[in-house]
Amino acid sequence: PEDVRVYEFAEACGKSASEVITVLFSLGMMVTKNDFLKQDELEILGEEFGIEVTVKDALEDVNYVEDFNEEIDKSNFVTRPPVVTIMGHVDHGKTSLLDKIRSAKVAKGEAGGITQHISAYTVEQNGKKITFVDTPGHAAFSEMRSRGASVTDIIIIVVAADDGVKPQTEEVIAHAKASGCPIIVAMNKMDKETANPDMVKSQMAEKEMLPIDWGGDIEFIGVSAHTGDGIDDLLENILIQAEMLELQADPSSKAKATVVEATLEKGRGPVATVIVQSGTLRVGDNIVSDTTYGRVKAITNDMGQPVKELGLSETGNVLGLNDIPTSGSVMVVQDSEKEARDIATTRAEHARAKELSKSTKVSLEEMSGLI
Numbered sequence: 001p002e003d004v005r006v007y008e009f010a011e012a013c014g015k016s017a018s019e020v021i022t023v024l025f026s027l028g029m030m031v032t033k034n035d036f037l038k039q040d041e042l043e044i045l046g047e048e049f050g051i052e053v054t055v056k057d058a059l060e061d062v063n064y065v066e067d068f069n070e071e072i073d074k075s076n077f078v079t080r081p082p083v084v085t086i087m088g089h090v091d092h093g094k095t096s097l098l099d100k101i102r103s104a105k106v107a108k109g110e111a112g113g114i115t116q117h118i119s120a121y122t123v124e125q126n127g128k129k130i131t132f133v134d135t136p137g138h139a140a141f142s143e144m145r146s147r148g149a150s151v152t153d154i155i156i157i158v159v160a161a162d163d164g165v166k167p168q169t170e171e172v173i174a175h176a177k178a179s180g181c182p183i184i185v186a187m188n189k190m191d192k193e194t195a196n197p198d199m200v201k202s203q204m205a206e207k208e209m210l211p212i213d214w215g216g217d218i219e220f221i222g223v224s225a226h227t228g229d230g231i232d233d234l235l236e237n238i239l240i241q242a243e244m245l246e247l248q249a250d251p252s253s254k255a256k257a258t259v260v261e262a263t264l265e266k267g268r269g270p271v272a273t274v275i276v277q278s279g280t281l282r283v284g285d286n287i288v289s290d291t292t293y294g295r296v297k298a299i300t301n302d303m304g305q306p307v308k309e310l311g312l313s314e315t316g317n318v319l320g321l322n323d324i325p326t327s328g329s330v331m332v333v334q335d336s337e338k339e340a341r342d343i344a345t346t347r348a349e350h351a352r353a354k355e356l357s358k359s360t361k362v363s364l365e366e367m368s369g370l371i
């Protein structure tokens with residue numbers, strides 16, 4: 001998608017380039033009319049202008065932007081659960097909090113207690129579903145955090161109340177602001193004697209994250225992943241935010257899901273953890289994701305149980321791809337296996353061509369350096 005320039009996009013949807021620039025600017029993204037638009041920027045613009053933006057994947061077919069003006073058929077829309085991404089500095093308790101929320105012991109089994117992979121779970125609060133995405137706080141995983149941000153509706157920034165704002169907290173604040181998602185701050189470890197919520201609030205306020213009780217618009221909720229205090233409050237708040245967002249999608253359309261994680265598992269082959277964004281993903285569906293394709297052989301839900309399908313905003317593992325897709329890529333259902341394979345093959349060829357042109361460029365530059 002790095003092939004659409006701002007003015008081209010504006011032209012295609014009948015807006016002026018400055019309108020497009022203004023929208024992005026108001027969300028903290030600086031572009032000029034000749035800049036290429038990124039996927040998230042395109043999505044934001046689509047939402048702002050109320051149009052569906054379908055960009056043929058850059059790998060699939062460069063220079064093609066289609067369907068800018070296609071009306072979205074909303075007749076089958078239903079409310080979908082929110083996707084909530086948990087972010088924060090390393091060891092501030094993201095996994096523990098999620099763990100407490102779903103009452104399973106995820107943190108304990110992890111190597112060294114550090115979340116190595118992004119993971120997702122769906123939980124229920126008062127009969128309403130919420131899908132959570134966990135992200136690692138370690139500095140090295142900044143890319144995973146930005147990926148997490150791209151599927152999310154609401155962002156929870158976890159700050160340990162005894163430790164306050166730290167470097168990755170600041171990075172997360174920047175991601176969260178750029179995403180335009182509502183933010184909730186969970187001040188964790190409130191059970192500790194050294195917990196100091198006022199310190200957290202004032203440090204966050206310095207980063208322009210002003211708490212509601214200080215006249216701002218961000219909810220700060222004290223929680224403890226150890227005792228469970230504040231968690232109901234947090235979940236209720238998420239549901240309130242979700243209601244305001246009026247999240248909707250069509251469960252009957254061809255499924256589109258985001259791959260949050262993918263691995264090769266012994267005896268199972270490539271396994272992709274996905275979150276369904278629209279439609280319903282079913283066993284037997286022909287799928288393409290990135291340069292991989294296949295037919296859904298089996299789906300397990302977030303509890304590891306086999307299921308026949310995944311609905312809106314639900315998460316689970318999908319088996320049946322011929323290879324491991326890139327995390328963050330979109331999985332789309334196709335009418336036939338041939339279609340899925342053709343798209344994947346074209347993308348793979350394109351990726352190879354790009355790689356090749358990159359290496360030729362480098363060697364030419366190297367050569368000119370020698371001359």
Ligand code: GTP
Pocket residue numbers: 088089090091092093094095096097107113114115135136137138188189190191192223224225226227
């Ligand atoms: P990364 O994934 O490595 O970024 O860490 P994380 O944010 O997921 O933190 P994790 O849940 O692994 O917790 C880090 C440490 O803080 C563990 O030793 C937890 O037991 C402890 N911890 C987490 N939440 C609480 C809490 O509410 N109170 C107290 N006292 N300790 C907590």
Ligand code: MG
Pocket residue numbers: 094095096113114115135136137
């Ligand atoms: Mg963790």
